[in-house]
Amino acid sequence: xxxxxxxxxxxxxxxxxxxxxxxxxxxxxxxxxxxxxxxxxxxxxxxxxxxxxxxxxxxxxxxxxxxxxxxxxxxxxxxxxxxxxxxxxxxxxxxxxxxxxxxxxxxxxxxxxxxxxxxxxxxxxxxxxxxxxxxxxxxxxxxxxxxxxxxxxxxxxxxxxxxxxxxxxxxxxxxxxxxxxxxxxxxxxxxxxxxxxxxxxxxxxxxxxxxxxxxxxxxxxxxxxxxxxxxxxxxxxxxxxxxxxxxxxxxxxxxxxxxxxxxxxxxxxxxxxxxxxxxxxxxxxxxxxxxxxxxxxxxxxxxxxxxxxx
Amino acid sequence: xxxxxxxxxxxxxxxxxxxxxxxxxxxxxxxxxxxxxxxxxxxxxxxxxxxxxxxxxxxxxxxxxxxxxxxxxxxxxxxxxxxxxxxxxxxxxxxxxxxxxxxxxxxxxxxxxxxxxxxxxxxxxxxxxxxxxxxxxxxxxxxxxxxxxxxxxxxxxxxxxxxxxxxxxxxxxxxxxxxxxxxxxxxxxxxxxxxxxxxxxxxxxxxxxxxxxxxxxxxxxxxxxxxxxxxxxxxxxxxxxxxxxxxxxxxxxxxx
Ligand SMILES: Nc1ncnc2c1ncn2[C@@H]1O[C@H](COP(=O)(O)OP(=O)(O)OP(=O)(O)O)[C@@H](O)[C@H]1O
Ligand SMILES: [Mg+2]
Numbered sequence: 001x002x003x004x005x006x007x008x009x010x011x012x013x014x015x016x017x018x019x020x021x022x023x024x025x026x027x028x029x030x031x032x033x034x035x036x037x038x039x040x041x042x043x044x045x046x047x048x049x050x051x052x053x054x055x056x057x058x059x060x061x062x063x064x065x066x067x068x069x070x071x072x073x074x075x076x077x078x079x080x081x082x083x084x085x086x087x088x089x090x091x092x093x094x095x096x097x098x099x100x101x102x103x104x105x106x107x108x109x110x111x112x113x114x115x116x117x118x119x120x121x122x123x124x125x126x127x128x129x130x131x132x133x134x135x136x137x138x139x140x141x142x143x144x145x146x147x148x149x150x151x152x153x154x155x156x157x158x159x160x161x162x163x164x165x166x167x168x169x170x171x172x173x174x175x176x177x178x179x180x181x182x183x184x185x186x187x188x189x190x191x192x193x194x195x196x197x198x199x200x201x202x203x204x205x206x207x208x209x210x211x212x213x214x215x216x217x218x219x220x221x222x223x224x225x226x227x228x229x230x231x232x233x234x235x236x237x238x239x240x241x242x243x244x245x246x247x248x249x250x251x252x253x254x255x256x257x258x259x260x261x262x263x264x265x266x267x268x269x270x271x272x273x274x275x276x277x278x279x280x281x282x283x284x285x286x287x288x289x290x291x292x293x294x295x296x297x298x299x300x301x302x303x304x305x306x307x308x309x310x
Numbered sequence: 311x312x313x314x315x316x317x318x319x320x321x322x323x324x325x326x327x328x329x330x331x332x333x334x335x336x337x338x339x340x341x342x343x344x345x346x347x348x349x350x351x352x353x354x355x356x357x358x359x360x361x362x363x364x365x366x367x368x369x370x371x372x373x374x375x376x377x378x379x380x381x382x383x384x385x386x387x388x389x390x391x392x393x394x395x396x397x398x399x400x401x402x403x404x405x406x407x408x409x410x411x412x413x414x415x416x417x418x419x420x421x422x423x424x425x426x427x428x429x430x431x432x433x434x435x436x437x438x439x440x441x442x443x444x445x446x447x448x449x450x451x452x453x454x455x456x457x458x459x460x461x462x463x464x465x466x467x468x469x470x471x472x473x474x475x476x477x478x479x480x481x482x483x484x485x486x487x488x489x490x491x492x493x494x495x496x497x498x499x500x501x502x503x504x505x506x507x508x509x510x511x512x513x514x515x516x517x518x519x520x521x522x523x524x525x526x527x528x529x530x531x532x533x534x535x536x537x538x539x540x541x542x543x544x545x546x547x548x549x550x551x552x553x554x555x556x557x558x559x560x561x562x563x564x565x566x
Contacts, residue, residue: 050406052566072410080406086399088327099326103319104408 003028009058018044020211033202041211079148083159089133104151122146138164195298235290320417359503362534373437375500378524384425389470426463446533455530462523468553
């Protein structure tokens with residue numbers, strides 16, 4: 001089933017086009033990563049999908065419900081952790097969870113049980129009695145994310161939920177989210193700037209820039225598509241005129257003289273190019289000092305996709 | 311699972327976050343101390359106050375004025391809730407949950423209605439011995455008091471809401487809301503009779519909606535429903551309606 005579907009989604013503000021013709025088709029039961037540089041339009045898309053703001057143009061269907069017609073019906077079935085903090089300053093961590101469950105009309109008994117479970121799952125037991133106002137920023141963020149699991153939902157939006165979390169809490173959260181998707185068939189729409197996190201968690205990833213979707217695929221497919229252009233660096237001792245002229249016949253390589261003489265190969269077939277270059281280096285008696293290949297990761301793909309689109 | 315109305319759920323939340331010791335002291339203890347200390351201390355200066363066809367002694371006059379003052383004060387709550395919700399991200403959070411803006415607005419009205427009526431009832435009960443001699447409750451006057459309380463709560467709640475929507479900085483919000491409410495409190499007939507005031511001040515008293523609210527409540531307690539009080543009721547209702555529409559418009563347009 002399609003969990004989220006948008007057609008030609010646009011959002012204009014006075015001077016900016018925040019979202020510029022986004023078409024999304026997201027299947028249920030997965031973690032969908034939504035990546036993009038600052039100001040790309042990620043949070044705006046989340047606000048549109050959660051019916052907080054209405055689009056300037058285009059159609060949105062969430063969980064099969066038309067957002068223009070029945071926004072409240074959508075909101076009843078989703079959970080949202082927005083990018084900005086949200087908390088009741090005067091309540092304790094424990095009471096915040098409890099009251100949030102009450103606001104979602106969760107039975108008192110279930111509320112109590114879930115509060116205990118979540119306090120433990122998010123490592124909040126020690127600060128359960130502390131007022132939200134007195135918590136550290138990361139602790140507050142943990143309560144905010146934990147709180148969203150007080151109620152049942154089919155779809156959860158998380159806008160940079162791990163900002164401010166320490167590495168252990170971060171990993172704990174990612175594993176908790178994976179578990180939820182596996183056990184309850186929850187779908188998660190997830191934004192982050194930490195690409196290793198996206199690689200660890202997401203089944204599919206979309207990259208957005210300037211309000212437009214640049215690529216959508218699984219992390220491994222994205223690597224295949226964009227990451228097959230490998231980079232190999234050969235550090236050499238000297239650059240002779242002969243070497244220069246011979247290398248100029250190979251367009252996939254370039255010579256850099258600073259900080260040390262280096263031949264850089266940037267190609268989809270870097271292995272074959274490498275063979276040719278080694279031959280030339282041999283012919284010209286050039287000594288190789290060092291050689292390195294840079295493995296592709298999501299970060300590079302991100303930089304490449306975003307760089308290309310700019 | 312029993313479905314509890316979303317407005318009731320929000321009211322539950324509003325009451326939980328608003329009721330704290332500081333608020334209770336301000337809301338209940340301060341008026342009571344004021345009634346007993348000021349009421350009796352000023353009796354020496356202000357002998358009796360003519361109201362409708364009656365002469366009230368000053369403690370009775372003050373205690374009845376305190377009810378109106380307390381209703382106005384309790385509506386500060388709605389401004390504080392809205393302002394805090396926006397500042398701490400709870401407004402967006404609620405609006406992305408199973409609620410509508412109408413739920414949110416109505417829950418605020420119900421909240422100040424409950425706190426307003428509760429504190430009015432409390433001051434009435436405790437102040438009762440003070441104005442016992444002159445009281446004339448009857449079938450017309452009790453609904454009048456409740457009506458006045460509710461309309462007054464909506465009126466001042468709307469003012470507080472408008473201020474909270476318009477102001478973003480903490481200093482601005484506190485300064486403006488305290489100035490407006492303090493001005494309303496002291497330039498009104500809540501604490502001093504208009505008869506004793508010099509002419510310009512007396513005019514200001516009647517540019518102030520709290521004077522109308524206080525007069526209506528006094529009319530209810532002491533059974534003096536005059537033509538003037540009926541005019542005041544119409545003005546109060548009209549003003550409350552206008553301010554409520556403005557507050558609702560502003561809240562509905564609030565962007566994220
Ligand atoms: N209320 C608003 N009024 C005017 N412009 C806005 C508003 N909200 C967002 N924008 C603009 O829309 C664009 C997209 O913003 P958005 O918050 O969606 O970015 P983002 O991808 O979430 O960035 P970040 O990674 O920094 O959170 C930005 O250029 C921003 O300035
Ligand atoms: Mg954002």
